[in-house]
Amino acid sequence: MQRYYVTTPIYYVNDKPHLGHAYTTIAADVLARWHRLNGADTWFLTGVDEHGQKVLEAAGKKGISPQAHVDAMVQPYKDLWARLDIRYDDFIRTTEPRHKAVVQAALLKLKEQGDLYEDVYEGWYSTAAERFWTEKDLVDGKCPDTGQPVQWVQETNWFFRMSRYGERLREWIEAHPDFLQPASRKNEVLGYLRKDLGDLCISRPAARMSWGIPFPWDESFVTYVWFDALLNYVSAVGFSPQGENGPDFARRWPAQHHLLGKDILTTHAVYFSTMLFALGLEPAEHLYAHGWWTVEGEKMSKTIGNVVDPHLLVDEYGADVVRYFVLREIPFGNDGDFSHKGLLERTNADLANDLGNLLHRASSMTGKWLGGRIGALDAPTPADLELQGLADRAVAGFARELEAAQFHKALESLWELVRAGNKYIDTEQPWALNREGKTERLGGVLTRCLEIIRVAATLLQPVMPTKARELAAQLSLNADPLLALGCASLDHLVAGTVLPEPAPVFPRLLELPPRIQEALAKAQAPTPPPPPPSPSLPVPEPPVDETTPAAPALIGIDDFGKIQLLTGRIVAAERHPSADRLLVLQVELGEDKPRQIVAGIAARYEPQNLVGQQVVVVANLKPVKLRGIESHGMLLAAGGKDVRGLVTVGEPLPPGTLVR
Numbered sequence: 001m002q003r004y005y006v007t008t009p010i011y012y013v014n015d016k017p018h019l020g021h022a023y024t025t026i027a028a029d030v031l032a033r034w035h036r037l038n039g040a041d042t043w044f045l046t047g048v049d050e051h052g053q054k055v056l057e058a059a060g061k062k063g064i065s066p067q068a069h070v071d072a073m074v075q076p077y078k079d080l081w082a083r084l085d086i087r088y089d090d091f092i093r094t095t096e097p098r099h100k101a102v103v104q105a106a107l108l109k110l111k112e113q114g115d116l117y118e119d120v121y122e123g124w125y126s127t128a129a130e131r132f133w134t135e136k137d138l139v140d141g142k143c144p145d146t147g148q149p150v151q152w153v154q155e156t157n158w159f160f161r162m163s164r165y166g167e168r169l170r171e172w173i174e175a176h177p178d179f180l181q182p183a184s185r186k187n188e189v190l191g192y193l194r195k196d197l198g199d200l201c202i203s204r205p206a207a208r209m210s211w212g213i214p215f216p217w218d219e220s221f222v223t224y225v226w227f228d229a230l231l232n233y234v235s236a237v238g239f240s241p242q243g244e245n246g247p248d249f250a251r252r253w254p255a256q257h258h259l260l261g262k263d264i265l266t267t268h269a270v271y272f273s274t275m276l277f278a279l280g281l282e283p284a285e286h287l288y289a290h291g292w293w294t295v296e297g298e299k300m301s302k303t304i305g306n307v308v309d310p311h312l313l314v315d316e317y318g319a320d321v322v323r324y325f326v327l328r329e330i331p332f333g334n335d336g337d338f339s340h341k342g343l344l345e346r347t348n349a350d351l352a353n354d355l356g357n358l359l360h361r362a363s364s365m366t367g368k369w370l371g372g373r374i375g376a377l378d379a380p381t382p383a384d385l386e387l388q389g390l391a392d393r394a395v396a397g398f399a400r401e402l403e404a405a406q407f408h409k410a411l412e413s414l415w416e417l418v419r420a421g422n423k424y425i426d427t428e429q430p431w432a433l434n435r436e437g438k439t440e441r442l443g444g445v446l447t448r449c450l451e452i453i454r455v456a457a458t459l460l461q462p463v464m465p466t467k468a469r470e471l472a473a474q475l476s477l478n479a480d481p482l483l484a485l486g487c488a489s490l491d492h493l494v495a496g497t498v499l500p501e502p503a504p505v506f507p508r509l510l511e512l513p514p515r516i517q518e519a520l521a522k523a524q525a526p527t528p529p530p531p532p533p534s535p536s537l538p539v540p541e542p543p544v545d546e547t548t549p550a551a552p553a554l555i556g557i558d559d560f561g562k563i564q565l566l567t568g569r570i571v572a573a574e575r576h577p578s579a580d581r582l583l584v585l586q587v588e589l590g591e592d593k594p595r596q597i598v599a600g601i602a603a604r605y606e607p608q609n610l611v612g613q614q615v616v617v618v619a620n621l622k623p624v625k626l627r628g629i630e631s632h633g634m635l636l637a638a639g640g641k642d643v644r645g646l647v648t649v650g651e652p653l654p655p656g657t658l659v660r
Ligand code: MSP
Pocket: 008, 009, 010, 011, 012, 019, 020, 021, 023, 024, 049, 229, 230, 231, 232, 260, 261, 262, 263, 264, 291, 292, 293, 294, 300
């Protein structure tokens, strides 16, 4: 049986969790869910790093004991993971006895085998970075990592003979080309190893910093927080340096993936690997160092951090959208910027327009023309076979890229299929099939589209667990979990199954939620401009509020009679050259040539998906110029400002038929 063990860094509990913590934990959760779904013996470990100076200082500021502080800080992490739908198998705290015992046993083993020695140490010590620096490391006399002041410290300490294992590590890296990822990071570590690899100071005199695991043979020392913390990956799965390993250890170790931020690659790649060699263990298969997020173009700080407070994001967008966005937006390994406008645009384009639209089209046409029952597949045409080929490639690509932690590529691979589904509708023209009474083909075409939704619902389970269930429910598939591999074949749905009433799974976001706008204003970040008011909205305004429209004045039938409503068929559609929200349509109205109509529906519809649609047109509106392009009429649509759907006519009618 395939096994899969994935870890996140354990987070310092000096403060509440932020977007950076959420990012790694989401990525690990997606990998764990994916492997679980495919039947691997999976283990996902996360936790918190509770010792060290930073935590001690945070407790001091609150005027409480470090133990009371760490006890209080665990819950915020667990709460956030619950809200983000993180399903870990184990959560380790470094103050737990199961961990302390392993750290102490490791120290004893290393001492016994001559890997530890005592020496006087002098150097510049940075409290913020919790490490010593040499004179030449300093930048303007300050800590190069944190920019904080350093102090000259002279003290006796215990050292780990890291230098003994440097050569072995170099060889290991050369022999395991996938050990350090992304590949660009490998040279960084090899560069570090090319310098003379010194020994590692792994104690702190308790008199100076008491908040740590005491040395087993001398309580006047506590363990250096990194030596303590890194061992969590093995202590949590039952490693016992001196005795018998726990029953699961051989099953879990070596781990497949340690995910971490780029700033802590050296500690993992160099300190931890050499520690493992000394303890008789091999390192994990892959260390994946991801990049850092900036927020609205700024380095993450307390102030700007508030605009991406993970709780706020979950409140306003929902966990699934946050999970999707952070993994889709930037390649795992690169730095990237989190902007709310970026989130809005990406989720509208990918989720509402591509995937949501495909679901909407396939299920509503099935509802209208097939009595809401899934149609039977007909004999495949070349176009159908091509679609199947695409589905095979999309699923294989998704699996391959996801397993390599290339989340953005995995999702892109699936989206190629989703977009192909929308194109397939355009070319197969189910409305024409319906009009011409080709019911068998109509059933086959719509079912293949529903099959694509099923593939998406299956593959998206690890990324968007709730939305995936909602998508599946729209297909009357309520079995959980769906199998991920082997889902590519577009013939799983059972003909005759009744579909539920279509419901939107991915509503469009018209504008940034008010709480986000407030947070942005507070952080004095430039607020994204509201969507430009468009005179071309297909529905007259007001009313704007779709749930409780303001009661309009009553009109007589004569007034209504002044409006000429006609059926029309869209024969061409393209984007307006200078307005994002507008499409320029050519609509056949039974006149000598098609009418040009400019409509504010670009956020909801891709132009190519509109061709062939039968719509309702206000035909006697005075022509207007919209951003320089003439419009001779208006389409009817539901949803006010947030266009939810064009008004269409179920029966095929000649263009220009009067609507009353
Ligand atoms: N306690 C150590 C890790 C020990 S692992 C054995 C630690 N903790 S931390 O809480 O300071 O940071 C944890 C993680 O958050 C790191 O992987 C770091 O890269 C990540 N991030 C901190 N700020 C970040 C961003 N702005 N963006 C993305 N990740 C960031 O280090």
